[in-house]
Amino acid sequence: MITNEFWLDRWKAGQIGFHKDDINPKLIEFWPTLAKGSRVLVPLCGKSNDMIWLAEQGYQVTGVELSSLAVVQFLGDNDFTYETHHEGDLKIHTVNDLPLRIVEGDYFHFTETDFDACYDRAAMVAMPDSKRADYVRHTQARLSPSAWVLLIGLHYDGNQQGPPFSVQNDAIRAMWGDRIQKIASENLALTHERYQERGHKVFEESVWRISPLHQ
Missing domain, CATH: 3.40.50.150 (Vaccinia Virus protein VP39)
Incomplete structure (x- = not known):
């Protein structure tokens, strides 16, 4: 069961493999130029x-x-x-x-409310299925109607249980709406041995973006 206590315990135990010291290169590459x-x-x-x-x-x-x-x-x-x-x-x-x-x-x-943009690197994929749609709705309610969103998604095969959770492309579109577009993806299992060692043939990290309607 993924609860608040689960995450607090992970931080206390130093089990934070999701943390990266470096700036995410996908953020640098795909973040829009905003005012x-x-x-x-x-x-x-x-x-x-x-x-x-x-x-x-x-x-x-x-x-x-x-x-x-x-x-x-x-x-x-x-x-x-x-x-x-x-x-x-x-x-x-x-x-x-x-x-x-x-x-x-x-x-x-x-x-x-009224944020101009949202950056989600590891939030949606940290949410179990029972909370994921609520997370997306809550996030959407924080944003202005013309907000940008940059989202990093994960989809993988095998028996791994999250977090991070595997989220199907169709589920991302269903939760975030028709305006979200997949703009890049990479199968990390092809280039990183650690994913192969875990039994993955597919461990896809994808980049999604919502652009304002007037763009």
Whole structure:
């Protein structure tokens, strides 16, 4: 059962193989050029340095993360100074000298709206099937009608149980709507032995994007 406690325990145990220190090359390659000051939402952000890259492009970045340990590590590892205040049961950590803040708490309790873009590297695929559609609806409700979305999906064969979960292409389209487009994919099982060793012939990482209607 994938619960909040499951993720808190993973962080406490250091079982965070999903974390990558480097900036995701797919973010750099496929992120759209937005107006400076655009508000970018990063759900289930962990301690991803992708947020720093986005902030350095001049966007107002908001990451949302359940684990206080992840938040502390992100702020500490990067030697950020920051201010903290509470909004209900959420803690808002606003970084000094960078347009970046981390909202600590349950993502489903986060209700701000009108974000100009969303970057999902490992959030949707972290959600079990029972919560995935709710996650997508909640995320869509946070975005403006003209928002961009950049999403990283996974689809794999075999008996592996997530997270990360395998999500079929048709399911992504059904949840996110007709405007989402698959713009790139790579079968990592062909180039990375670790996936072959786990018995995968297919371990596809795909890139999806929703563009504003006027684009």
